Amino acid sequence: MLINLSNHPKANWDQLQQKTAEAQFGLVEDLNFPQIDPNASLSDVILLVREYVEKCCRMLAQAEKDKHHAIHIMGEFTFTYQFLKEMEHRGILCIASTTERLVKENPDGTFTTTFNFVRFRPYFEF
Numbered sequence: 001m002l003i004n005l006s007n008h009p010k011a012n013w014d015q016l017q018q019k020t021a022e023a024q025f026g027l028v029e030d031l032n033f034p035q036i037d038p039n040a041s042l043s044d045v046i047l048l049v050r051e052y053v054e055k056c057c058r059m060l061a062q063a064e065k066d067k068h069h070a071i072h073i074m075g076e077f078t079f080t081y082q083f084l085k086e087m088e089h090r091g092i093l094c095i096a097s098t099t100e101r102l103v104k105e106n107p108d109g110t111f112t113t114t115f116n117f118v119r120f121r122p123y124f125e126f
Contacts, residue, residue: 001063002028003056005083006074017097017117024120026067029059033075042078049082053090060092070095072120088124095120 002025004010010018010028021028034048060069070093073080087094099115106112 001025001060001067001069003031003059003071004028005031005033005052005056005071007033008074014117020117020120021072024068025070027063031055031059033073034079036076036079042082045078046082049079049086052083053086056087056092057090069093070120070122072097073123084123091126093126094123096123097121 002021004021009030010021013021018028031052034052036045036048040048056071063069071087072095073083074096084094098118098121100118102114102116104112104114
């Protein structure tokens, strides 16, 4: 199972990212990334991290035991950092999606940016 903890649901991923996730992890479950109040203290963020760590651990506990599991996390930096520290401590693989950024200048001077999925990269090694 791959838990997709981001603001980008699997349904909006390009085909390569979806197929890669399914080939590596089987089932992909979306878990919306929480809204982080910019005025929140670090203590507030850590409390929210603990809530999401428990949610993810419950989801993984219900997943098939003989499969490869991970959490795809992309979002607000302080939450992500604290979440990753906790998951590394628990021995749970966390990954990021890498993309190629393509920028096209339009005739009117505006820019169109496209991000093409390349691969999943682990945040840490065990």
